Amino acid sequence: MIMDEKYTSFNFSQDSDDKDFREMLDKAIKGDADAMFELGNYYNQVYYTIASSGDDEAYEKAEIFHSKAVYWFIKAAEHGHIYAHCCVGHIYDDVYSVANDFKQAEHWYRKAAELGCDEAQFWLGTIYQKGRGVEENKEIAAYWFTKAAEQGNRLARKYLGECYLNGEGVKQDIKKAVHWFIEAEEKDAHSVWEKLEEIIKEPDAAEKYGFTADMDKINTIIQRGIKDRDDYIKRFEKQRKKKRRNGNNDQKHYDLEEIYANTAKKHKKAAEDGDVYSQYVLGFIYRHGQGVEKNLNLAKEWLETAIKNDSEHTISKYAIKELAELKDEMNI
Secondary structure (H helix, E strand, O other): OOOOHHHHOOOHHHOOOOHHHHHHHHHHHOOOHHHHHHHHHHHHHHHHHHHOOOOHHHHHHOHHHHHHHHHHHHHHHHOOOHHHHHHHHHHHHOOOOOOOOHHHHHHHHHHHHHOOOHHHHHHHHHHHHHOOOOOOOHHHHHHHHHHHHHOOOHHHHHHHHHHHHHOOOOOOOHHHHHHHHHHHHHOOOOOHHHHHHHHHOOOOHHHHHOOHHHHHHHHHHHHHHHHHHHHHHHHHHHHHHHHHHOOOHHHHHHHHHHHHHHHHHHHHHHHHOOOHHHHHHHHHHHHHOOOOOOOHHHHHHHHHHHHHHOOOOOOHHHHHHHHHHHHHHHOO
16 A cells, blocks of 8 residues: 555654653664554554544544554554554544545455454454445355454354354354354353354254254353353342332432442543553443443444553453444444
8 A cells, every 4th residue: 555645744753752652663663563553553542532532623633643543553564563454454444433444444454364364354254244345245254254263263253153043155054153153152252152042942953953962062151151141130130129128219229320420430530541441341331321321432432442452462352342242233
């Protein structure tokens, strides 16, 4: 990709007097791909901080930081940093981004996917599954889900299982669907147990589709899923009964909401200060409306921020899962 003039006329040295920034910039200028990638993350974080402020005027000014993030991610990609290709894809894939361009997203995801990045392979599959900037093609989607799944990407395993379950992009094959759902569960994918439960409701399904040998695993997964669900319900019912004993349901409901609100307030401050875990939590609570007014756009921004800032990959797998489900919910 040849960068246009706006990408080559930046003056980065004016952006910060911080010693670490200066050292990182110096390394990047000298050709260090990792430093280039970190600069991309730096500018992307600045962009999201400004863009999530709620100030329309500030949001318009944030474009320059988005452009600088793209610049350094592209430079890192050109110097062999595989994941940088994927990050450029994420930027263009963001429907609320000033740089939104699904065709460019497909281009950069494909570059990373062809270099073997399983995350890019998964997101490229979703591009074709949803028809974002390209003609919808379930076969191509299934192809890339397969590539990512074979490398262990848990969301790709779940999506591939759904492809085989529904016959989308591949010939319907319940046995293969079961296989990939089991593999996804081992990687902590969400709600797979419900899909397995639905499959085995069909009389003699195991014998009919040839997964009898997997029934012990399937039953274990379903039992664990049901237990987790029932434990949650019990905790909720216990709280509700306690409120009733106190004889003031409305006040106790308010107290619970107050707890949610205080939690949200605490994580919002930490997230704005750069805490990756709080950025993930804030994305989660905005998605589900816990302690804050439900806002899917803010949920998406905070989840993406957490993913991009998680250099140690401690919470990315959870944030990526939440983000994928959110995009399904938003139909993007």
